[in-house]
């Protein structure tokens with residue numbers, strides 16, 4: 001399906017998950033429905049709690065229902081400011097009407113713990129190597145990793161980073177979300193691990209673990225790093241292109 005055709009002429013979706021990360025239910029207005037065969041459909045809503053795939057974070061899962069149908073969300077896709085919900089129709093006939101959205105919270109909560117752990121890992125790797133780290137990519141489903149530029153640190157350094165992370169987790173620290181103008185963010189974010197990868201936006205959302213460098217990020221996070229409970233570095237994988245991946249679990 002052509003994403004441009006799906007979203008053509010539609011207003012931007014209100015991204016409720018950016019501000020209310022613990023929200024699991026939401027009533028929304030359907031602004032376009034496009035069935036695919038008889039079994040699947042694309043749904044565009046005025047607002048959403050479903051985080052689309054992006055920034056290393058996999059698409060949320062969940063259910064969208066009305067009195068007339070129920071759809072299992074398979075994928076939320078971000079395109080031109082619009083979230084496209086694609087799913088399987090499990091009952092009824094799909095039509096354009098008000099819907100209730102329900103998030104698969106256990107899966108999302110795991111992603112939130114992993115995502116916050118990934119930011120903590122940036123901080124602890126920088127501290128253990130005494131160098132600024134530069135992220136290249138990340139993936140928070142399976143395999144769960146963060147990619148960095150350069151040569152993988154030695155096992156002793158990784159152990160140090162892991163120990164520091166777990167000390168910080170047991171002490172706890174608030175995770176703050178701010179919305180900044182481009183001017184405000186420029187000065188603040190020069191040392192962020194993903195500074196080079198930032199898009200040009202009207203509003204920059206930053207995620208700050210108390211005591212760490214603010215990181216521009218559109219992902220969902222736990223409100224306190226204590227909720228990560230424990231971070232384990234599984235392995236460092238040297239990649240052929242002068243980058244390495246730190247595989248981790250929470």
Ligand SMILES: [Zn+2]
Pocket residue numbers: 055115119207216217218219
């Ligand atoms: Zn992030």
